[in-house]
Amino acid sequence: MTRVAVATAFGGPEVVRIVDEALAAPAAGQVSIEVKAIGVNPIDYKLYSGAFGSDPSTLPLHLGSEASGVVVAVGNSTSGPGGQISVGDEVIVSGAKGAYAEKLLVPADAVLPKPASLGWEAAAGLLVVxxxxxxxxxxxxxxxxxxxxxxxxxxxxxxxxxxxxxxxxxxxxxxxxxxxxxxxxxxxxxxxxxxxxxxxxxxxxxxxxxxxxxxxxxxxxxxxxxxxxxxxxxxxxxxxxxxxxxxxGFPSVGGGNPESAKRRKAARLDLVNSAGAGDFIVTVAKTFPLAEAATAHEELKAEHPRGKFVLIP
Ligand SMILES: NC(=O)c1ccc[n+]([C@@H]2O[C@H](COP(=O)([O-])OP(=O)(O)OC[C@H]3O[C@@H](n4cnc5c(N)ncnc54)[C@H](OP(=O)(O)O)[C@@H]3O)[C@@H](O)[C@H]2O)c1
Missing domain, CATH: 3.40.50.720 (NAD(P)-binding Rossmann-like Domain)
Structure with a gap:
């Protein structure tokens, strides 16, 4: 089992609930992670706001896309963008569905090695930005x-x-x-x-x-x-x-643009290594327990301190 944050309806942060969910063992090409920190991004609350549609069949919505943590189990012959993934590896999870969780089961392709120089919190909030x-x-x-x-x-x-x-x-x-x-x-x-x-x-x-x-x-x-x-x-x-x-008639990036997704995927390992080398710094403004995800969203929607918000399971 794992505790996760989900949106049970479309609306404001009051729709966010913490629930327990079953978690399967990793199949081939999958990795289980014990999460240490979770990156919070405005898209996380925009998705349940109804701004991108409000189809009730998509509920409950699993929140979050990025985290850092430790590999606790791997499927057969599991390698990711940074090579072989093993139990005990300290990693960054990027582009995962439902990262607001204590434990995650994710495709190996979403798992990158965390540089030792990056703390859990900065690593969790790194790759979206x-x-x-x-x-x-x-x-x-x-x-x-x-x-x-x-x-x-x-x-x-x-x-x-x-x-x-x-x-x-x-x-x-x-x-x-x-x-x-x-x-x-x-x-x-x-x-x-x-x-x-x-x-x-x-x-x-x-x-x-x-x-x-x-x-x-x-x-x-x-x-x-x-x-x-x-x-x-x-x-x-x-x-x-x-x-x-x-x-x-000028460009936008992200928002489901496939060219953006391709560029970001191709660059993600270099970006992680570059952050690890100190080429740029992700400032963490504030941490919240996972159970206070709704509060984090309320504060992120308002005028807030400079830097990333991070949830701690
Ligand atoms: N397309 C994509 O792939 C993508 C990816 C990530 C984020 N986003 C979107 O990009 C936006 C920013 O995300 P973020 O994570 O950087 O959020 P953020 O950390 O909350 O930063 C937003 C910034 O906007 C500034 N701001 C607020 N009101 C403003 C105004 N009226 N005029 C000018 N600046 C204002 C704030 O500056 P001050 O604090 O100095 O006021 C704040 O630094 C969000 O809408 C998010 O959904 C898009």
């Missing part, structure tokens, strides 16, 4: 000498975009609440407050123009400012404003 960031930078071809505007630069995804764009040699201007400006400066980004007058403030900081705009927020302000500043629409990308992207 790092994969999304990498995808956005690849699509917009961010390279040395570019001036990049990042909307939501202090966010889970935004803070990795800042670090990965800097590593590519770009100048980065990032929007954030003033309380997060010092943290952006520490990442060598130039902070700017979002809200009325954003366009003028960015123009003042970058009179020679912006080459790339990466929107991790999805507001009309972020999209409108991006369109006003960047004439080449191929160098604007959003991870959240899918309708605006389709209407205006």
């Amino acid at each position: 790092a994969g999304t960031s990498y995808d956005a930078l690849e699509v917009t071809k961010v390279a040395e000498g570019d001036t990049v505007l990042v909307h939501g630069a202090a966010g889970g995804v935004g803070s990795i975009v800042v670090q990965q764009a800097k590593a590519r040699g770009a100048r980065v201007i990032g929007t954030a609440r003033p309380v997060n400006h010092d943290a952006l400066r520490e990442l060598s980004a130039e902070p700017v407050e979002y809200g009325d007058g954003l366009l003028e403030r960015v123009q003042e900081l970058a009179p020679d123009g912006i080459d790339v705009a990466i929107d991790t927020v999805g507001t009309d302000e972020a999209v409108d400012v991006s369109l006003a500043l960047v004439s080449d629409k191929d160098r604007i990308v959003t991870i959240a404003a899918f309708e605006r992207a389709a209407e205006e």
Whole structure:
């Protein structure tokens, strides 16, 4: 048996329940994991909000997609993206269904070796944000000498975009609440407050123009400012404003896009190793017991501290 968090209806965080479920032994190509930490992402609550459909036959919805933990059992001849998987391995689970659990049964392909230098919590919250960031930078071809505007630069995804764009040699201007400006400066980004007058403030900081705009927020302000500043629409990308992207004819990443999924899968091992080597840092803002998943979602939906939220089983 394992304890899991599920959404028993469509709605707000009040629909999240902790239940016990049976867990089978791993078949060939499967791995059982004792979970140490679970990454929390906005998509986890968006999925039961009804924003992506509310078919009652899909209930209860199993929540979460990423975790870290220890391998406790393996099926026959089990190898993953990082090679052979054995009992006792410390691993990262990525793209798994129902990661909000004490124990997981997952395909070996979802299991990557956790670098010893990464703690359980940072490892659990790594791959959604790092994969999304990498995808956005690849699509917009961010390279040395570019001036990049990042909307939501202090966010889970935004803070990795800042670090990965800097590593590519770009100048980065990032929007954030003033309380997060010092943290952006520490990442060598130039902070700017979002809200009325954003366009003028960015123009003042970058009179020679912006080459790339990466929107991790999805507001009309972020999209409108991006369109006003960047004439080449191929160098604007959003991870959240899918309708605006389709209407205006600029790219989005994620949201079921098969090219995104392919790019992220191909990069995931390198991203894990790169995080392990300290090339970029996933900041953990707060941990919650798994039983308080609903509270974590309530807080994540509101104005919240900078960094990832992580559940501990
Ligand atoms: N397409 C994909 O593959 C993909 C993958 C991951 C996430 N997402 C989506 O991307 C979004 C961000 O995810 P996340 O994990 O980075 O969330 P997050 O950690 O909550 O970060 C969101 C950021 O948005 C900023 N923000 C809030 N209101 C804003 C506003 N009105 N204008 C400008 N910035 C504002 C906040 O900055 P301050 O704290 O400084 O106010 C915060 O740093 C979510 O909608 C999520 O569902 C998409």
